[in-house]
Amino acid sequence: MPFILRRLVFYLVAAWVALTINFFIPRLIPGNAVQSVMAKFPNLGPSAYKALEALLGVGHPGSLWHQYVSYLDNIFHFNFGTDVSQYPASVSSLLAQTLPWTITLVGVATVIAFLIGTALGIVAGWRHGGTLDRVLPGLMFLQAIPYFFFALILVELLAIKVHVFPTGQGYDNGLIPGWHWDFISSALYHSALPALTIVLTSIAGWMLQMRNVMITTSGEDYVIAAQAKGLPSRRVIYTYAARNALLPQLQGFGLAVGFVVSGAIVMEIVFGYPGIGLLLLNAVTSKDYPLMQAIFLVITFAVLLANLIVDMIIVIADPRARRMEATS
């Protein structure tokens, strides 16, 4: 079986584990969630009560196995149930509204941070002990700041003190979302500050990791041999050292995606950005359990998908993987 198919099987297993955890959370944790939801939302009808009972597993609607099967069946049809805080709206439609915002913002900002951080890491690692290498402790400070706190500071400085950027939201009030220039330019303008937050706080991590691998790689015999042959520095750095140092960096990228997404969720709350993080906050504050669970699943699937894409890039970038693809 090709490597990428085997990875796909692994991610399916991980997705199944996430689904199962999600199934058992409301059933194992004490407290009657249905009652607390019903007490909070008097506008819910009896049909919503039944649906909630089935979803949260109280009132014993059939055996556990039966519940599990119907739960999986619902998930496969993208049926996450009815939302309770915005009652007639279905959870899927709320997700469809917010997910594109988050994916665009977090995806673009993460890729930018990864590229810049890796490039800086190559330079810092090669010129070990040079100027760039010395500013690293400062960058570590940036990395240690919680995302959302950094976002607060940026809003204070760049949006309230100096009116360079808007303080929040995804686009100007009064605009109707759609594919026209007014809306797109407004959305871009509003996403500049959130994107800047993600880039500035995550660059240091990529840079540090790349620098460390780069230092180890540039001490390898083949790099020293290339230098001894008199190859131009640029060629030694990029084709000999950096290219090999990039693979561990890519593998790290896959695992870090989850962290970046988690940070971005909290950051969205500060900016009031209309993404899935803000939706999650609203779900938590209004005890909207079906929505909370659905958001957890959707974020998990997105992270798994991102990992699969990284695996594909590794297969293309790593000759060993290409050879394995060819032989198996």
Added chain:
Amino acid sequence: MTVVLPISAEPAALAKEDARPGRWRRMPTKAKVGAVLLGVFVLAGVIGPFVTPYDPSFQNPSPALSLRAPYGAHLLGTTQSGQDVLSQLLTGIRLTLELAFFVGLVATVLSVLVGVSAAFLGGVWDEVLSLLTNVVLVIPALPLLIVLLGYWQTNGQTATILVLSLLSWPWGARVVRAQTMAIRNRDFISAARETGEKTWRIIGYEIVPNEVSLIAASFVNTVLYAIGASVALAFIGVTNLNSWSLGTILYWAQSQQALQLGAWWWFVPPGLAVALIGTGLVLLNTGIDELGNPRLRDAASASRIAGHWLPPADPTPVLSDASQRRGRLAGFLHSFSRSSLVDETKGGDAR
């Protein structure tokens, strides 16, 4: 293979060398700065609650003390309801550090248990434990934490500590497993096994002591993660909001619009404290790393030849377990992991 051991100095002399005052001076600068930074906050956490000028929850009804900027009596100003920010901060540092410490402890114990048993049992068990580790690693933790704590709303920190530790052990487990694999077949382990030592004794007295620096680094990393995660969770409002931690101060500051009101003294100090504790931990960890890997050390140890910095060669080549033989089932399981890519031997062809 014969190993000639140099007859070294007596144990007493060795201990004396360990304790000589130059040891601190020889530590990497980063580690020193990190240790000092962290020490200040740990001190604040230990004595903080005893020296708070006011009760952190006391709301002063005087209108002059609502959102008062820092001055003599309130060194870090007051909140909207007249609470003293400095008192909240001193109480909050303790609670946050306490939580992070316990999470680090539980998660590190778990990761050593899983990592060492995976490497020691080997075969199918190793692959099953590695699979579990990788699955927990790939599921995004924060959304799961939010859902779990959203359901499990209790007073106190036990739920948060438990849930955070259960989700943060895999990073350490991977590192511990790799290191155990590397030293598993060294001579001193074989010698212990030949003399009939029990497995748990070998693990407890031969393996784990050789991984102390690694385990320490993993502990520091987990503490760092726990601080970030617990502050974020409190900021969202899913942990106990009745006690003062750095996260809950930020939660109240955000929910009462400290930012919009320009009350920087309310939200900057707790955030800065988190950032400084974090920086201290990162610096400490980098220092530990440099102590173990001379190549990463500062230019002081590198020599300059013809304008190029030449790092010293790595004195200890790390043996990979690439040539490890696996049974059919273990090989099959292994082929699903990302690391199967870099192994020269293909899974399942061991017999």
